[in-house]
Amino acid sequence: MLILLAMAVHYLDAELVRRFKQGDQAAFASIVERYQDRVFTQSFRWMGDRQIAEEVSQDVFLALYKSLHNFRGDARLSTWIYRVVINHCKNRKLYRKRRHTDRHEPLEGTRRGEDAPKRQLAAHQPGTDATTHQAEAASLVQQALQRLDPEQRRIIVLRDVQDLSYEEIAEILGLARGTVKSRLHRARSTMASILSEKISQEDLY
Secondary structure, rough: HHHHHHHHHHHHHHHOOOOOOOOOOOHHHHHHHHHHHHHHHHHHHHOOOHHHHHHHHHHHHHHHHHHHHHOOOOHHHHHHHHHHHHHHHHHHHHHHHOOOOOOOOOOOOOOOOOOOOOOOOOOOOOOOOHHHHHHHHHHHHHHHHHHHHHHHHHHHHHHHOOOOOOHHHHHHHOOHHHHEEEEEEEHHHHHHHHHHHOOHHHHHH
């Protein structure tokens, strides 16, 4: 179940990024909705101040908005966002150290352009329907897996479910490593296409 949930998050994130790159601004609002709690929590753990953590969270999402078109998918979106949070927290700590500020530093402004997303303060509690959405996402992934041909389903299960290396998969299937990577790429693309047929805009929130 946990593995299916992780896969669901990965494929849903990929679909959101794809839509955003195609000009769907609502997709970014969905990303904010999905990650604002985690971004705030990570920022608060680093900064130890709720107000500053909220400021950092806003800066993180502004940075994501500006750079998401360059996201290539080499890492999971959640991993990429986490790295952005860490970098912003480190930079804020260095800034405060240089300025000798205390914990009651005033707000510094939002520095937002006209095309930037509207300010959305992070909620501090997960939504009450989070479990339902996770179960639905896992069900969608399971259904999508069943629609793949056996070869595609086998290679996705070996890599994304069992977390085997390319070398291990190559040995199991009797294929070259490069062939494994190319077939996995095609299988994931097919999986994303199947999911995009089933996922409405509301499902992505």
